[in-house]
Amino acid sequence: MAGLCAEPSGTGPDLLSCLAGLRAFRGATVVLKFGGNAMVDRELKESFARSAVLLRYAGLHPVVVHGGGPQIDAHLGRLGVRAPFAGGLRVTTPEVVDEVRMVLAGRVQRELVGLINAHGPFAVGLTGEDAGTLAAVKRWGRADGRPVDLGLVGEVAEVRTGLLASLLADGRIPVVSSIAPAADRSDGAVYNVNADTAAAAVAGALGARALLMLTDVPGLYRSWPPQGGPIERLTAEELARMLPDLAGGMVPKMAACLAALRAGVGEVRVLDGRVPDAVLRAFGPAAPGTRVVRDPVAGAGAGVSAEPGAGAGVSAEPGADPVAVLAAR
Ligand SMILES: Nc1ncnc2c1ncn2[C@@H]1O[C@H](COP(=O)(O)OP(=O)(O)O)[C@@H](O)[C@H]1O
Numbered sequence: 117m118a119g120l121c122a123e124p125s126g127t128g129p130d131l132l133s134c135l136a137g138l139r140a141f142r143g144a145t146v147v148l149k150f151g152g153n154a155m156v157d158r159e160l161k162e163s164f165a166r167s168a169v170l171l172r173y174a175g176l177h178p179v180v181v182h183g184g185g186p187q188i189d190a191h192l193g194r195l196g197v198r199a200p201f202a203g204g205l206r207v208t209t210p211e212v213v214d215e216v217r218m219v220l221a222g223r224v225q226r227e228l229v230g231l232i233n234a235h236g237p238f239a240v241g242l243t244g245e246d247a248g249t250l251a252a253v254k255r256w257g258r259a260d261g262r263p264v265d266l267g268l269v270g271e272v273a274e275v276r277t278g279l280l281a282s283l284l285a286d287g288r289i290p291v292v293s294s295i296a297p298a299a300d301r302s303d304g305a306v307y308n309v310n311a312d313t314a315a316a317a318v319a320g321a322l323g324a325r326a327l328l329m330l331t332d333v334p335g336l337y338r339s340w341p342p343q344g345g346p347i348e349r350l351t352a353e354e355l356a357r358m359l360p361d362l363a364g365g366m367v368p369k370m371a372a373c374l375a376a377l378r379a380g381v382g383e384v385r386v387l388d389g390r391v392p393d394a395v396l397r398a399f400g401p402a403a404p405g406t407r408v409v410r411d412p413v414a415g416a417g418a419g420v421s422a423e424p425g426a427g428a429g430v431s432a433e434p435g436a437d438p439v440a441v442l443a444a445r
């Protein structure tokens with residue numbers, strides 16, 4: 117595990133403060149969404165894998181949901197297949213969904229499983245198809261206020277947590293690719309689900325305490341192209357007001373953040389995954405990125421996430437261990 121928190125350059129996160137933050141999350145499920153844009157090079161992917169393993173050693177239950185948009189683009193480009201985006205979602209024909217599944221489950225997921233398992237037999241890869249973990253219905257896009265037919269793009273209709281819960285109870289790290297069978301199983305169709313959408317659905321269903329979204333920007337900016345720094349903190353309600361003005365990949369990402377919070381996830385953080393040890397830094401006192409928290413409950417004093425005094429890192433919430441609860445079902 118050398119090099120995880122103390123980099124030779126001395127620029128890494130401080131191990132002690134990270135461990136203090138992690139201790140507050142013992143027993144909690146944390147979903148790590150690793151976006152394709154953050155998978156810049158092998159070193160960053162290794163750093164991500166080490167962080168996931170460290171979280172597990174620290175007693176957390178990490179679940180990885182990965183993307184692979186740029187990797188799919190490159191593959192489709194080699195095949196000479198065009199698959200444009202509308203509102204941040206890829207228009208997906210039956211031919212395209214086969215290639216998306218191949219790249220996500222056959223390439224990106226396999227690499228992440230291998231990198232995590234270099235540290236021990238922890239990672240188990242799956243798609244939403246395995247044990248019927250995800251079920252999807254057709255998702256429509258919008259452009260210029262009009263509905264757009266995105267083809268085989270899915271919205272998660274259901275998460276069956278059984279397989280994930282038993283893997284977590286067994287100390288494994290599930291690595292989930294965002295492919296899901298049709299909820300009605302009518303014709304064996306599978307849907308291409310945006311990975312942020314899948315991560316939020318999984319986080320909500322598992323009762324995750326935090327969802328960390330690793331992407332290729334330091335956080336959410338008020339306007340794009342950016343002026344000034346990213347937003348440090350906002351509430352679900354503030355995010356809901358911003359949503360109609362967002363563009364590109366931030367549309368499904370921030371809609372997913374909101375869905376996760378509304379499903380009960382303690383907080384969501386959008387992080388720059390191109391920074392080494394981004395996951396670990398999120399638990400430190402100088403945590404980077406944009407933190408989105410649930411709206412304060414009227415009359416309940418502080419919000420659900422421990423706010424003041426909790427430091428900048430992802431904040432812990434007391435409560436039942438969701439893995440134990442789910443495994444007991
Ligand atoms: N307001 C915004 N703040 C930050 N990034 C934005 C914003 N609007 C659009 N973007 C774009 O969203 C991208 C991240 O979304 P996406 O490409 O889907 O990433 P990922 O592959 O990590 O899911 C950024 O690279 C940036 O170009």
Ligand SMILES: CC(=O)N[C@@H](CCC(=O)OP(=O)(O)O)C(=O)O
Binds near residue numbers: 184205308311312
């Ligand atoms: C419907 C849709 O757009 N699906 C995405 C799935 C991968 C993904 O979401 O990857 P990132 O997290 O790297 O963006 C796609 O086809 O690119």
